[in-house]
Amino acid sequence: MADATPIMSKAEAAAYVDSARIRQGRTWAELATAIDRPLVWTTSALLGQQPMSAEDAATVGSLLxxxxxxxxxxxQQPARGLDPALASDPTIYRFTEALAVYGPALKALIHEEFGDGIMSAINFKVDIARRPDPSGDRVVVTFDGKFLDYHW
Known part of the structure; x- marks a missing residue:
């Protein structure tokens, strides 16, 4: 007879990962290095937004x-999206605000540069960096998505 125990939710697993990470004093960067994957992708996966391979999950599991x-x-495959409770988080809200303000301009510039199409969020990379600045360090977020043209 197959085991009928429900599989833990990705949100619950993320809480265990983050608790263990914090209690052990580990950084997201250390975990990404341990599985040789990009920092933002690894953090996203460990917070429940990406499925991990059995090998990567086991490595993180052993480490933590x-x-x-x-x-x-x-x-497990995630149900991707934003928890409505997070929409009011100041950091997440600022991304929403930035896209609300600059989204139409970015769309127009993508169309002007590439033609009729979109930037993929599936064939996609994202990175974050700190850039020193005399008036206060800057957060640099890079979205790198494949252009997908509309064609019939």
Whole structure:
């Protein structure tokens, strides 16, 4: 008879990952290095927005001392999206605000430069960096998506 125990939710697994990471004093960058994956992707996966391979999930699980239930949950396909409770988080809200203000201009510039199409969020990379500035350090976020043209 197959095991009918429900698989842990990705949100619950993320809470275990983050708790273990914090208690051990580990950074997201250390975890990304351990599985040789990009920093933002790894953080997203460990917060429940990407499925991890069995090998990557096991490596993180071993490193953080996570249960098999958490390791199993990290491998599941996520229900991607934004928890409505997070929409009011100041950092997340600023991204929403930036896209509301600059989104139409970015769309116009993409169309002017590439033609009729969109930037993929599936064939996509994202990165974050700190840039020193005399008036206060700057956050640099890079979106790198494949151009997908509309064609019939």
């Amino acid at each position: 001392g996570l249960s098999e239930a958490v390791v199993e949950a990290l491998q």
